[in-house]
Structure formats: C-alpha cells, structure tokens
Amino acid sequence: MNKDSIICNIMAQVSYKLFRQLKSGEITSLFINKKERLQKGVWLEAREFPTVGFKFRPFWHCTEKPTAPHLSEKGRVWLRVEMEDFEEYQRPVIQGGKWYLAKRIKIIE
Secondary structure (H helix, E strand, C coil), X not given: CCCCCEEECCCCEEEEEEEEECCCCCEECCCCCCCCCECECCEEECCCXXXXXXXXXXXXXXXXXXXXXXCCCCCEEEEEEEEEEEEEEEXXXXXXXXXXXXXXXXXXX
C-alpha cells in the first residue's frame, strides 16, 4: 500500500466500521457502492468501485475504536467487524486515530 503503513497478516482481528443504516434496518457502505445491502455474519471481499470525488482505495475502511469525529453519525451505525488481510495506518485524532484498510470483513454486531 505505502511506506507509512504496517502490514498485518493476522488471521482475524476485531475492529469497528461505520455503516449507513436504512429505515428498514438494512446496512450499506457510507459512500462507495452504497446501494448494495450488506449481510451480517458472512465474509465480504473488498471490491473495486472507482468513484468520482473519492481517492481510489479498494479496501474496507475500519477503525480501532468506534469513533470518527469528522463523520456525521446521523442515519449511521457503528458495528463490530472481524477483518482479515489488512494494513494499519495512523490517522489524525480528528479522523479517529488508527485506521485499518482490510481486504475482507465480517460484520459481527
């Protein structure tokens, strides 16, 4: 990914991800491919969806703690996820601190 990341090949690690929660209770990604409904309890592979206005990062973005002060939580929900095959990045505190970019996640709660 880049020289400032730490590559982590741990079997699975728990982290947090902010999702959009629809009135039906279904969840989707916040910005990229947000029309796709996401299922809990199954491994989800990161896929490529180049989107105008967003840097191309074909990974799931997760955080160490359920906080990202720069993002609104209106209509959104923090859920715990397991992740595999990920890299760790240190981001500014205003962006939640430690981030993970994962190739696979499973929404667990």
